[in-house]
Amino acid sequence: MKKGKRVLLFLLAGLLLGGGYGYYQYNRKSPDVKAERAAITTNAPALVAAFSSDEPSANRKYVEKIIAVTGTVTGVKIDTAGQATVFLDGNDPMAAVTCSFYDTETATVKKLTPGQQVTVKGVCTGKLMDVVLNKCSIVH
Amino acid sequence: MKQLAFTIYILFISLASVSAQKYFTKTGYISFEAGTALEDIVAANKAAASVLDAATGQIEFAVLIKGFEFRRALMQEHFNENYMESSKYPKASFKGTIANIREVSFQKPGNYSITVKGTLEIHGIKKEITIIGSIKVSGNTIQTLAKFPVTISDYKIAIPGIVSDKIAKTATVSVNCNYTVLK
Structure with a gap:
């Protein structure tokens, strides 16, 4: 018993x-990507080149990782819902880096102007036309 | 007289080039719902790529599967690892033609209903589908909107029995893309 x-x-x-x-x-x-530390630090042309030359190995290296990417802003887009996206020059006529921001970052993104250097932190999801980063925030 | 004919010719060419515009976006919004009464399953992707050729009616979409964001982290992991196998099949795409492209006037703002026929590729499986949607023309920008069902088993996506009553057999996909002119 x-x-x-x-x-x-x-x-x-x-x-x-x-x-x-x-x-x-x-x-x-x-996880809140804003609060996490970047696993890899790189720049936009190097990131684009890595995906253009060998996509499978770039997928293994970068996808689902938090990366900090430094680059030159080529465009800023804020849609009617307030969703902000920043494009970084990839030194390639066919590909750039698309950075899709957290909804809370819209005000900060609005202050960016083309030609400016920025470092963006986000989760890499792979390459379509551009290399795409999700859940982005601005590091500096 | 000759000059007039030439002017008309030039006018015609320039008009033709206006209507031969291509539109594109890299920030398309594609979401889906696959919930049931037992579970709320919604995911959205804010970085879909799409190109539309106003002259031929050809339209293409592509998304990265890992770019779909869920509210619950576990759901997103299961979606990627077990169901979509997104490391093996990282993208989903649609390539098609707007059947009634002649009815859309890209010079005249308004809402146009469209029928799109094409191939949807998910999880490495291609299926011919027809989608009813709309195009909203407003000046130099256009918007495409559509909502259509996707039968999950058509794309050989295996849902284990233990969660099968929580996940819908048919997902509803929504498309909302804002395009600008491709220069």
Whole structure:
């Protein structure tokens, strides 16, 4: 009987822990990229060149990583919903770096002007026409 | 007289070149819903690329699967790793033609209903589909809007039994892209 109770208690504890862990996992939010440190620091032309020369290896190196990219602003776009995007010169007529910003960053992005040097931090999602960074914020 | 003919010719050429414009965006918004009463599943991608050729009606879209943002991190991980296998199939695309492109006047602001026929590629599987959408012309910019169903099993995306009643059999994809003239 005593042993049975102990097993039951053990099972209950396991269930609670498992359930708690499951609940935690279920509610887990994506990390705030603004607060995280960049895993890789590079510049826009080097990033574009890496994807243009060998996309599979660039995917392995950069995709889903937080990277800080320095480059020259070629354009700023803020849509009607307030979503801000900055384009960085990739030293390539066909490809640049598209940086899609956090909604909270719109006011900061508005102050940018073409020709300006910036460092942007975001999560790399791969290359379409441009190399794309998501969840961006401005480092400096 | 000869000069008049020449002027008309030039006018005609310049008009033709106006209507032969191409439009593009790198910041298209493509989202989908695949929830059920048990679970709310919504994800959005704000960096879709799209090109539209006003002369031929050809239209293309592409998105990076890893660029879809979910509210729950775990959902995004399952979506990428288990369902879409996005390391293997990093992109989804649509290539098609606007069947009734002649009915769209790119010089005249307004809303035009369009029928687009083409190939949707998701998870490495290509399917012919027809989408009803619209084009909003306003000056030099245009907007495309569409909402269409995608049957998940058509694209060989395996949903395990344990979560199958939480994920819809058919996802609803929404497209909202704002284009500028491609110079």
